[in-house]
Amino acid sequence: MKTEVRNLSRIFGKTVAVDNISFSFEDGNIFGFIGPNGAGKTTTIRIMATLDLATSGDVFYDGVSATLYPEAVRRVVGYMPDSLPGYKDIQVWEYLDFFARSFGLRGAERTRALNDIVDFTNLGELRNKFLFALSKGMKQRVSLARALIHNPKVLIMDEPAAGLDPRARHELRTLLKILAEQKKAIFLSSHILSELQDICDGAVIIEQGKLLSAGTLNDLLSQVTGGTPPPAAAESAVPQAQADGTSGLSGAPAAPRTQAAPQGVSIILKTPRGEAEPVRLKLLEHPLTRSVDLFDDDEVHAVIAGSDAEVSRVVGTVFAAGLTVLSFNRNQMGLEELFMKITQGKVQ
Amino acid sequence: MIGKAFIGNIAESLNPVFVKEMRQYFQNRRMVVFMGLLLVAQFICTLFFSSAMTFDADGEEGVAFFLLIIFAGAILSVLICAVGAEQRFAEERSDKELNYAMLTTLKPSSIIMGKLEGAMVMILCIFSMLLPFLTAAYFMRGLSAASLLLTLYLFPVLVLHTLAGVFAGSFGQKWITILYFIGLVNSAFGFVPLAFTLAEELMDSAVLDPVFWGMLLIEYEVAFLIGVMLFLLSLAVISPPMSNRMLPAKVYLFALPFLTLVLMAPYYILFAGPDYPHEMFYFIEFLFCAFSIAVLPFIALFETPTNSIRVYMKCPRNFFGRALHFLFSSGFSGSVILPVLILPLPVLLIPLGRFSPTDPAPYVVCGFLCILVTFLGEVALSLILSWRTRLPLPAWLWTILFVVIGNILPWIPVAINEDTLPQHSLRIISMLFSQTYCILECFDEPKEVCFQGLCASLVVTGVLLLLLLPAILKAFRLHRFPENEVKPPTKEMTGK
Known part of the structure; x- marks a missing residue:
């Protein structure tokens, strides 16, 4: 199922919460939605979940408008909000049963859906507990179960990892990966960028309601570093962006999950004392060398950027020259660095 | 088997909000305590009346006891059902839980109806709990069967109070809740003396007068018209x-x-x-x-x-x-x-x-x-x-x-x-x-x-x-x- 946000704007009085943003994504992928506080993330997510109405623009699920057909869209979209379940005097299974009934699940179908979701979210031991007696992490699991009870194709999550301990976060990551493997499209906002980096295939970055950048992680890193995006991302994303004016997440096959794009390699070389300078000059002559620094007259720190094959050739020449290699690291720019580079920290 | 399947079908066709409301009502500690206290209070009252009072021929004590029970039931119904519906709905609205219910295929009308049905069933529960004691009052002399029609007067008032509670709760705003309580107190001031006056007149066996039925009809019609308005506004x-x-x-x-x-x-x-x-x-x-x-x-x-x-x-x-x-x-x-x-x-x-x-x-x-x-x-x-x-x-x-x-x-x-x-x-x-x-x-x-x-x-x-x-x-x-x-x-x- 293709989810497409098209020219979406939301204005509250004089405040432009969301300013004409467009992006799209498809099923089987996990996309992060990042931006500073007050950037318009929750507003966008609420409109996508049919909880709010856009001032202009629309959200389409396989071409079906969320504004015109919210009832139809709700059958294929699951929404996990940033707030926790708050009903009183009700047990976990009763709570989930209520939502299953509300989605029109009846009889054996409902029982099966409830059992499946309780197993999937590991709520078996908690099913007879009252909601108020649950910890935050447990409530988050109940909230996820509620969002998934009708087996939606698109899952929209607002700050799902907020306030969770490391174990709960790890469990959430695992669940999300399983859901992505089940061909669900997952769109989640989070402030914990290291969490997103581990699981996301792409990201949408907004600030002050405006779209700053959107694409697969490789695309985004390429935009920041000015490098060339890898062929897979370039082929799928760029035509989409040109065709409909969106920023082009659509159709991008998943880049290998958990890896941000390489930014070259860092090499630390040990030279005989006083011979570091000639090595530095030699390295600087190479077109792939980005920077070379000297330390203590016998250590050279170099950064070499390029494709894997190109970098391999340079490293081969270093070894051939008989220099001692102290360390050799593949450089990666994290989502956090990317976020810091793209955004300016402004709020509305 | 057929009966089980039939009941199963009925259970499946119930409004999900109503089912949830019922579960919440019966698992609410305050509700259970209220019910228990009601039973204990009635039991003590019955003992007191049966041992300490000597009933006369026209059964005035029986009537007084009957009125006491009926109005206790009415007040409790308003407190538990109408105020309860208002409070819970307001909390659901402020906790955003209502939003998530709205994200399902439930229609807003089902949500309001479910709330109303839940409160109505609770009112019936409270009145059915009063039945043994009403029976006791009847056998303790003096309570005419016709005077039981007084409860018919109470019913529309209770429904309207509940609807007003649902309407006030639907805003999820504290100041509306305060307004609702002010209205409730005001209504109690107006309603209770009126109800007692009405009860006294009814006790004179005037219940079969066409005026009684006429007034009852008007009351129901007006309650219906106002009730629909409150429902639509909610x-x-x-x-x-x-x-x-x-x-x-x-x-x-x-x-x-x-x-x-x-x-x-x-x-x-x-x-x-x-x-x-x-x-x-x-x-x-x-x-x-x-x-x-x-x-x-x-x-x-x-x-x-x-x-x-x-x-x-x-x-x-x-x-x-x-x-x-x-x-x-x-x-x-x-x-x-x-x-x-x-x-x-x-x-x-x-x-x-x-x-x-x-x-x-x-x-x-x-x-x-x-x-x-x-x-x-x-x-x-x-x-x-x-x-x-x-x-x-x-x-x-x-x-x-x-x-x-x-x-x-x-x-x-x-x-x-x-x-x-x-x-x-x-x-x-x-x-x-x-x-x-x-x-x-x-x-x-x-x-x-x-x-x-x-x-x-x-x-x-x-x-x-x-x-x-x-x-x-x-x-x-x-x-x-x-x-x-x-x-x-x-x-x-x-x-x-």
Whole structure:
């Protein structure tokens, strides 16, 4: 199922919460939605979940408008909000049963859906507990179960990892990966960028309601570093962006999950004392060398950027020259660095 | 097996909100404690009455005991069911839980109905808990079976209280909750003494009097009409902004004067006689017309400034259909025009009143109501005007200025020299002045003053309507089916 946000704007009085943003994504992928506080993330997510109405623009699920057909869209979209379940005097299974009934699940179908979701979210031991007696992490699991009870194709999550301990976060990551493997499209906002980096295939970055950048992680890193995006991302994303004016997440096959794009390699070389300078000059002559620094007259720190094959050739020449290699690291720019580079920290 | 399957089918067809409400009610500790205390209190009362009292032949103690139990049940029902529904609904709204229920395929009407059904079943539970003790009261002498009909009077009051609770809770705002409690206390002050007076009269075995049944019928009809209004307003409050959420309320208010006529018909057929006060029917009818005319403009204030594309998608393409759709679905415009359409109805229904030419009382009441309605209309219209024209001042401040300046200015020449300005023109300039003056003067010279007051109010209302006319015409120009074709949802998405 293709989810497409098209020219979406939301204005509250004089405040432009969301300013004409467009992006799209498809099923089987996990996309992060990042931006500073007050950037318009929750507003966008609420409109996508049919909880709010856009001032202009629309959200389409396989071409079906969320504004015109919210009832139809709700059958294929699951929404996990940033707030926790708050009903009183009700047990976990009763709570989930209520939502299953509300989605029109009846009889054996409902029982099966409830059992499946309780197993999937590991709520078996908690099913007879009252909601108020649950910890935050447990409530988050109940909230996820509620969002998934009708087996939606698109899952929209607002700050799902907020306030969770490391174990709960790890469990959430695992669940999300399983859901992505089940061909669900997952769109989640989070402030914990290291969490997103581990699981996301792409990201949408907004600030002050405006779209700053959107694409697969490789695309985004390429935009920041000015490098060339890898062929897979370039082929799928760029035509989409040109065709409909969106920023082009659509159709991008998943880049290998958990890896941000390489930014070259860092090499630390040990030279005989006083011979570091000639090595530095030699390295600087190479077109792939980005920077070379000297330390203590016998250590050279170099950064070499390029494709894997190109970098391999340079490293081969270093070894051939008989220099001692102290360390050799593949450089990666994290989502956090990317976020810091793209955004300016402004709020509305 | 068939019976089990049958019960299973019924259980599956229940409203999910009702099922949830029931689970919450019976798992609420306070609720369980209340129930327990009720049983204990009744048991103690029964023991006390049976051992300490000596019953006389006409059974007055039995009646007192019966009344005590009935009113305890009524008060508990209001406290537990109506207040409980209000509190829980308000919490669900502020906790955003209601939003998540709205993200399912549940309709807003199912949510409100589920709440109401839950509260009603709890009221029935409380009254069924009282049954053993009512039986005891019956056997302790003196309680006539006919007097049990008193409970019929209580039922609509309890339903209305519950609906009012659901309506107040649907806002999820603390200040509305406070208003609701003030209303509840006020209602208790009015209701309890009235109920006791009524009970005393009923105890005189007058229950089979046609007047009793007539009053009961009217009570049920009025409760029904007000209850539907509360239901529709609750629906409007919780409906998403993209929907035309005031549409059911607008249709209902427009139909209300006609519906009243239909509901009054059985009363006429069953009880009308030669000496019957026909003007009373006219006043009831007039009252509902006045209610519709006054409330419809206020509804405009709760509507979104611009319609969503969903509303336009339902707009017919032919002119007549489009005009009709515009009346009921055009945000503020229809809410301003609809009362103007209802306005002639009270005049057309004057023959229904069969007024006596020598009795001025009907004119006084009619005039009073006319003034009240037009005044409310003026306030609503001025609010709409300030909202539409987007003045730099907030709407409430603008309205206060409008009302205060409009009413103080005419007093100045009066204070200087009352003879310099004819009072007739004063009434036209100042709306509040004309209202107050007319009401005061009504009792002395009803026909003339009422007419003048009405004219004055109509002039102000007319001017306000004229000021709003450009905005209404612009809204009508824009009110049409959208040009772009939209892809309909697939079968999988609609679930059909």
